[in-house]
Amino acid sequence: MTDGIDYDDFEAGRHVNYWELDRTLQRELRRVYKADEFAWAEPRLSEFGDLIGHTVADNADYVDDHGPELETYDEYGDVQNRVRYPAEQLENERAVYEAGIVADSFETPPGRDEPMALSHYLAQLHLLCYADGGFGCPVAMTAGAALVLEKFDDGDLEGYYDGLVSREYDDLLEGAMFLTEEQGGSDVGANETTAEYDEAAGCWRLTGEKWFCSNIDAEGTLALARTRDAPEGTDGLSMFLVPHGDPDAGVLTKGERQEHAGALPGKRLNDQRYRRLKDKLGTIAVPTGEVEFDGTKALLVGEEEQGFKQMAEMLNLERLSNAAASCGIMGRALLESKVHAANREAFGNTIDQYPLMREDLVDMAVDYEAATAYVFETARLFSERERAERAARGDESVDVDEGVAEDAYRLMRLLIPIAKLRTGRMAVDTTSYAMEIQGGNGYVNDFVTHRLLRDAQVLPIWEGTENILSLDVLRALEAEAAHEPLTEAIQERLDAVTHPALEESAAIVDAEFTDLATALAALAGEDDDYVQLSAKRLAHYIFEVFTAALLLEQAQAKLEDGDGRLALVATRFVTTELENREARGITSGDRLPLEAFDAIVRYAPVEPGAIETPLEADD
Missing domain, CATH: 2.40.110.20 (Butyryl-CoA Dehydrogenase, subunit A; domain 2)
Incomplete structure (x- = not known):
């Protein structure tokens, strides 16, 4: 096992390789990619993470202060519709698109026999948004437009499709x-x-x-x-x-x-x-x-x-892109917080040594783990469905069971609006607290947390507000009977959890799973007004139960491989999101943020034997 990351080695969350520092994203991609995909992608993601952490991050700060300007008319009063971009933005565009952020998931990249799954595009978008959530928007819409033309164009717009998926910037649209x-x-x-x-x-x-x-x-x-x-x-x-x-x-x-x-x-x-x-x-x-x-x-x-049907297909990808962008911004906010806390001294110690800060960083890290796991599980389903549809359209290079499309669609149709709904709000909360950790500097434009919060604030709005998304959850449950694949997916994951260290958390999730099923059944008999009134609470409840089961299943697999860190993450998520704790947990003696800080925040290794019983207060 590798050692934990020493964040006091860094001065800030820039001029670093975001891929190399994000072991959460590495784990999720290793899980959702095919083995040959990950082997091909890993060195390229490392190069991309380095590009974003240096060139793109520096340029993004300049662009934030010197953004695009519109010159609608020329000197004679004729319409010219010219948007003047700073050179730094054009440099970012060329570097990011030529790295294959859109192209690799639509056209076969060098060194492969087929395009990458759309999960790969989402992974690169996630890394891009460590540096610039604003630039993530045109990248996401370029991918979305390419998806629409791939699915619905009869060939008349081939030149435009080719431009959208171009790997060469000069040929790009x-x-x-x-x-x-x-x-x-x-x-x-x-x-x-x-x-x-x-x-x-x-x-x-x-x-x-x-x-x-x-x-x-x-x-x-x-x-x-x-x-x-x-x-x-x-x-x-x-x-x-x-x-x-x-x-x-x-x-x-x-x-x-x-x-x-x-x-x-x-x-x-x-x-x-x-x-x-x-x-x-x-x-x-x-x-x-x-x-x-x-x-x-x-x-x-x-x-x-x-048009509305075509828009809905694009919207699925755009909402998932919004969620990946939320995770990227959360990842940067968390990184800035870890680095600052490991370097900032107060009252004789760095502030990451104090219990309250340790708890804050642990819970920020667990939120990030939960959001990233949920988003890339949803991305896996989306990718399966798209690959199956490509196969059905006659792309002989794609080898996927055509029956996968329908199975994946019903579940992803439910999970996608929830992904966007929950992670957009989490990004706002995470960046707001990251600003607080920086103190007064965090409120000043010279420091990146100022921009991270401003950029994050649009994420609950783009591609549908929380209320609209909650109603879309109801439509998925009604039109797709999405509760059926949801129930199967949660039960399958809970059935896989057998390790003693996870027993208590699994029992809590199982009980909440039963209550969720009861809630779904109860709403089926209620009038429309009450169902809509409950929609937002239901969406968050599904996220919490599904994510808890997902994290527990992953923790089980990691324990079997000799790594107990994710068990600590999963149990903390269950405790904070699902466990009803007496006296707000004050009397529980729970010391996990103190005893598991290095594991959760610094990715330090944990022997499974050390967590076979829940962490308890010292006698």
């Missing part, structure tokens, strides 16, 4: 998704943008306004609009690709755009107007603004009136 309208918001069916087919031009033309458009100048934007005589609501929406450049002049790439020292010639632009950029709290790296379509050229994706 970034993606975006303009959903929100001022009157619509989460009510997508209220969208008013219309689409008319222009026979003379041989293309569709969109008219309307989009209100919250992140990555506003993406080369390939997806937008929903209603065609003539289409029904009201979501059933009447169609999906369109709206290029930044005039599609009649060909696919506009990053390389062509950067050949021009200033704005593109007007004839090369598509007809639309970027009205203004939003003055946001955080995520400065991604320009978010308002867009007016006025006869804007657009290309239909797949069939008419299938």
Whole structure:
């Protein structure tokens, strides 16, 4: 076993290799990747973690202070829709995309016979968001747009798909998704943008306004609009690709755009107007603004009136991306806290020697372990489903049982909105407390925790608020009967737990599992208002029981391999999230944060024999 990490060797959570320091992410990827995938990916993830910890982290701080600027008009008053980016952002873009963050999961990378699972894209996004959660947004939408075209395009948009999944920056297109309208918001069916087919031009033309458009100048934007005589609501929406450049002049790439020292010639632009950029709290790296379509050229994706279904497929990946981004920001906040606590002296000791700080760091670390385990288990299911669908579409390089798709879909359909719901809130809480650990410096823009909190605050909002996601959980339970695969998954994990050190925690989770099943059955007989009133509590309850069972199963496997650390993590999660402790635990004599600090926070090895009975207070 390796020794624990000495965080006093570092001055801050930068100029380090984020992959090498994140043994939690390493463990989860080793679990969810195929053996050959992990062998191929590990050195590349190490290179990527080093890139993010040095170049991207430094550039991200500069970009936060000198973000993109919009120049809607040129000196003659003509629309030019130019977003001016700092050179540091362009450097980050080139380095990250050419590392294969999107490409590797869609196109076969060098040294492999098939594309990587989408879990690999999510892992790289996780690492990227250690440095810049804002930049994570356009990367996520590029992957989401690629997924939509892969699934639904009939071949007419092949040039745009090739650009979205390009490994060469000069050939790259970034993606975006303009959903929100001022009157619509989460009510997508209220969208008013219309689409008319222009026979003379041989293309569709969109008219309307989009209100919250992140990555506003993406080369390939997806937008929903209603065609003539289409029904009201979501059933009447169609999906369109709206290029930044005039599609009649060909696919506009990053390389062509950067050949021009200033704005593109007007004839090369598509007809639309970027009205203004939003003055946001955080995520400065991604320009978010308002867009007016006025006869804007657009290309239909797949069939008419299938836009909401297509959007839902993209939204699954976007929500999972949001959760991976949340984990990445939590990971950076935790790292900054560990380093500061190991170096900051007060009253004669570094502050990580004091019991209250030890408890705080232990619980922050356990939260991070729980969030990462849940997200990458959900990513595993998502990847299985996507690989099975690729096989069904005739990709002979993909060898997956086609029956996996349906089995994985029902469970992931439930787990994905919960992943986004819970981790977005956890990221806000974790970054807020990381700021407190830094003291007054944490509140100052010169220190990264200031930005981490600002960036984290949007994560509960993007891709659906907590209320919207809770209602989506109810839809998954009703439409997909998702309680069935959920019950099977939890029971299977609990059945695997046999080690004496886990016995007490497993009994608590088993009892809560029974109560969860009772709650699900009870809600089935209630009226809609009460069911909706309970939806948020139910979503969090599912997260806690499922994650506890998942951590216990992993802890069992680690104990069998001679490593007891994860048993401490799992039991602490059960204690804090599920155990009803008398007198708020004060009379319990629980000293785990003190006795297990090195194991949980510093990843120090633990012999299984040392934890065969729960840690108790000294006599």
